Amino acid sequence: xxxxxxxxxxxxxxxxxxxxxxxxxxxxxxxxxxxxxxxxxxxxxxxxxxxxxxxxxxxxxxxxxxxxxxxxxxxxxxxxxxxxxxxxxxxxxxxxxxxxxxxxxxxxxxxxxxxxxxxxxxxxxxxxxxxxxxxxxxxxxxxxxxxxxxxxxxxxxxxxxxxxxxxxxxxxxxxxxxxxxxxxxxxxxxxxxxxxxxxxxxxxxxxxxxxxxxxxxxxxxxxxxxxxxxxxxxxxxxxxxxxxxxxxxxxxxxxxxxxxxxxxxxxxxxxxxxxxxxxxxxxxxxxxxxxxxxxxxxxxxxxxxxxxxxxxxxxxxxxxxxxxxxxxxxxxxxxxxxxxxxxxxxxxxxxxxxxxxxxxxxxxxxxxxxxxxxxxxxxxxxxxxxxxxxxxxxxxxxxxxxxxxxxxxx
Amino acid sequence: xxxxxxxxxxxxxxxxxxxxxxxxxxxxxxxxxxxxxxxxxxxxxxxxxxxxxxxxxxxxxxxxxxxxxxxxxxxxxxxxxxxxxxxxxxxxxxxxxxxxxxxxxxxxxxxxxxxxxxxxxxxxxxxxxxxxxxxxxxxxxxxxxxxxxxxxxxxxxxxxxxxxxxxxxxxxxxxxxxxxxxxxxxxxxxxxxxxxxxxxxxxxxxxxxxxxxxxxxxxxxxxxxxxxxxxxxxxxxxxxxxxxxxxxxxxxxxxxxxxxxxxxxxxxxxxxxxxxxxxxxxxxxxxxxxxxxxxxxxxxxxxxxxxxxxxxxxxxxxxxxxxxxxxxxxxxxxxxxxxxxxxxxxxxxxxxxxxxxxxxxxxxxxxxxxxxxxxxxxxxxxxxxxxxxxxxxxxxxxxxxxxxxxxxxx
Numbered sequence: 001x002x003x004x005x006x007x008x009x010x011x012x013x014x015x016x017x018x019x020x021x022x023x024x025x026x027x028x029x030x031x032x033x034x035x036x037x038x039x040x041x042x043x044x045x046x047x048x049x050x051x052x053x054x055x056x057x058x059x060x061x062x063x064x065x066x067x068x069x070x071x072x073x074x075x076x077x078x079x080x081x082x083x084x085x086x087x088x089x090x091x092x093x094x095x096x097x098x099x100x101x102x103x104x105x106x107x108x109x110x111x112x113x114x115x116x117x118x119x120x121x122x123x124x125x126x127x128x129x130x131x132x133x134x135x136x137x138x139x140x141x142x143x144x145x146x147x148x149x150x151x152x153x154x155x156x157x158x159x160x161x162x163x164x165x166x167x168x169x170x171x172x173x174x175x176x177x178x179x180x181x182x183x184x185x186x187x188x189x190x191x192x193x194x195x196x197x198x199x200x201x202x203x204x205x206x207x208x209x210x211x212x213x214x215x216x217x218x219x220x221x222x223x224x225x226x227x228x229x230x231x232x233x234x235x236x237x238x239x240x241x242x243x244x245x246x247x248x249x250x251x252x253x254x255x256x257x258x259x260x261x262x263x264x265x266x267x268x269x270x271x272x273x274x275x276x277x278x279x280x281x282x283x284x285x286x287x288x289x290x291x292x293x294x295x296x297x298x299x300x301x302x303x304x305x306x307x308x309x310x311x312x313x314x315x316x317x318x319x320x321x322x323x324x325x326x327x328x329x330x331x332x333x334x335x336x337x338x339x340x341x342x343x344x345x346x347x348x349x350x351x352x353x354x355x356x357x358x359x360x361x362x363x364x365x366x367x368x369x370x371x372x373x374x375x376x377x378x379x380x381x382x383x384x385x386x387x388x389x390x391x392x393x394x395x396x397x398x399x400x401x402x403x404x405x406x407x408x409x410x
Numbered sequence: 411x412x413x414x415x416x417x418x419x420x421x422x423x424x425x426x427x428x429x430x431x432x433x434x435x436x437x438x439x440x441x442x443x444x445x446x447x448x449x450x451x452x453x454x455x456x457x458x459x460x461x462x463x464x465x466x467x468x469x470x471x472x473x474x475x476x477x478x479x480x481x482x483x484x485x486x487x488x489x490x491x492x493x494x495x496x497x498x499x500x501x502x503x504x505x506x507x508x509x510x511x512x513x514x515x516x517x518x519x520x521x522x523x524x525x526x527x528x529x530x531x532x533x534x535x536x537x538x539x540x541x542x543x544x545x546x547x548x549x550x551x552x553x554x555x556x557x558x559x560x561x562x563x564x565x566x567x568x569x570x571x572x573x574x575x576x577x578x579x580x581x582x583x584x585x586x587x588x589x590x591x592x593x594x595x596x597x598x599x600x601x602x603x604x605x606x607x608x609x610x611x612x613x614x615x616x617x618x619x620x621x622x623x624x625x626x627x628x629x630x631x632x633x634x635x636x637x638x639x640x641x642x643x644x645x646x647x648x649x650x651x652x653x654x655x656x657x658x659x660x661x662x663x664x665x666x667x668x669x670x671x672x673x674x675x676x677x678x679x680x681x682x683x684x685x686x687x688x689x690x691x692x693x694x695x696x697x698x699x700x701x702x703x704x705x706x707x708x709x710x711x712x713x714x715x716x717x718x719x720x721x722x723x724x725x726x727x728x729x730x731x732x733x734x735x736x737x738x739x740x741x742x743x744x745x746x747x748x749x750x751x752x753x754x755x756x757x758x759x760x761x762x763x764x765x766x767x768x769x770x771x772x773x774x775x776x777x778x779x780x781x782x783x784x785x786x787x788x789x790x791x792x793x794x795x796x797x798x799x800x801x802x803x804x805x806x807x808x809x810x811x812x813x814x815x816x817x818x819x820x
Contacts, residue, residue: 193640194637194640195637195640195641195642195645196641196642196645197642212639214639216685224790225790226790226791227604227605227766227767227790227791227792228672228674228676228697228699229622229624229672229699229765229766229767229768230603230604230605230765230766230767230791231605231606231672231766231790231791232605232606232607232672233661233664233665233672233673234665235605235606238661238674240657240675240678241657241658241661243654243657244653244654244655244657244658245654245658247650247651247653247654248651248654248655248658251643251648251651254643255643255644262638262639262641262642262643263643264638264648264685264686264687264688265650265680265689266638266650266680266683266684266685266686266687266688266689267680267683267684267685268650268678268679268680268692269678269679270675270676270677270678273676273677274676274677274695275626275674275676275677275695275696275697275733276674276676276697277674277676277792278674278676279675279676282678285685286685287638287685287686289638289639323685355639355640356637356639356640356641357637357639357640358639380634380635380636380637380641381636381637381640381641382637382687383635
């Protein structure tokens, strides 16, 4: 008996129609959350849902869903989905593919006349990318949004208020999107990998075991400002030397002792920042990620110890400010198992991997069994050049479908 | 026969009166060029000159001088001096000491009733520090100021125009300060060292052989922006790594192969400059100095070669922009010789050294035999903590006096 599979043609037509909204002409899309093109994409999704004969539901956070109800009113829901917003000048696959794959699962189940003991819901979460507030929709739905998150949002408070108004939303309304956690049997997300590991491994599907935890630090090396002409090289306390040493040594540390982790010095400034004065201060912004909570902690401590060593090597002092920590998000073993069964049924090669990026699954994993799969992608991430082959997209949608059936019927 | 020496008491009274103008309360002064406190210092100097019975002369660039004329109207002039302006919140010794030492030389010669075959002139040059336009007064007097120097001045064009107006000067007038070069027999400047070498050597006087040439480069390392979570450490083209490697290796290069030279990475920026994106570009501002013209050239080439190596090591490209070059300024052998004779006559230990900083002597060395001496100083440079012991200040003034007599009578 062949396993049930999605309608590749319909899935692709939808994908290409959606990719026209906010098209940047270079293969990418520009759909920052609650901007005009994002709102246009949301309207398109709403029309699709209604035309396809699904229930359309929305909430106070602007999340949009297609719903295929079970006969039993009291059944639990398997929620599937991702997001339609993009970073500025982003790619057409990131998020959008996962929403359409979820929708395609519903259509395939309905077309096959299956009578499942669960409601199915295909959701588009608001502002996953954090143009205004990161994971806004999924955190609101999962009851993890806090009023203080709205006070100093990443994109600035004015832009948040403007965006909410443009979308017909209100700050108070956001909190009404919270759903009772016992409504959910599971949450499943499909997404492009945005990294090279599946292609390197020759695998079709990555089953996510954990979404990494993320730490960030501001490390300031403090030396002494001196005249860059009159002060001999050996009489200086050049804060830039400590910072440079740290950048190189932090990379070595991660490669040597923290396999599976990453760190990034993404921001750097020398002060006073003029060519004829030896830098008195070098301020670095450092981010680090690990799939294991204890390792994340150890990596953070290791980086601070390295900063101390780099400072000592050049006679400098350091100041360290913790800029915050996002804990790791382990995925449900049951959902990972269902993805594994699905891959075997479909004859697809899968590997277990962690997600280095944040996704809506992070919010959902806090309240119900949640899991996600990656399909191979190339051309980087958050870029018009991001790309996934259509066969891989269909494979992903089929795994999402089969795992949904596996979980629905267990 | 004891050599003639200056009046330490009078010199010091003048120094302390002047240090009160723009006093910042922490040992320093705040007298940015053509600001209120600088103009007050200039008025004080003018009054001193007139009260002391010297000729007062000024010019279109706002340079102020005390003049002690020779009997022979057609005699040449030995010009002595420095500057009364300071960097914002600078020290009380930088520049001011040299102007007052020059003035003290004139007073001592006059009090001793010497009838020299040269005019003596003690000058305060406008804006040596470059608050508005670097070496404004000395370059105007030496005929090296160019109209284009006034179009994009370091402090901004509006501030330049405001400053000129406050001082009763005009742009056109600046160029009238140019003097005929055959009027000068020599230019002599005394200044604090602003570095540790005299103290380390246990010397009283540094006789400057050359003022260093200064080159500056903007070096941009170009990699690729990648997601800092999904891109493994070994798959990145992190522009920050090349920049960090360059900062450390450039220092090693100078210490290993360019003795007597310095380099400084004073400015650095990573782009796009956010924690979760691997830096695609790292832009460094690098300055380097050498007392020898050919070595300056070699050092510039060596730094670019090092940048290429650092880029190659991490798979990056580089862009190099030359931000300009100030040539080395060799001092007159005759003037250096006169300083040497003066030190011997006074029983002072002297060493020959280069100046790592720029001074008005740079402009004057282009048009007449010029030279300068340093006295020991501590506490850094361009800082309220800069300090010179009074005995060293008097030694410097005596060397300036004796060298003037040596050159006048030769």
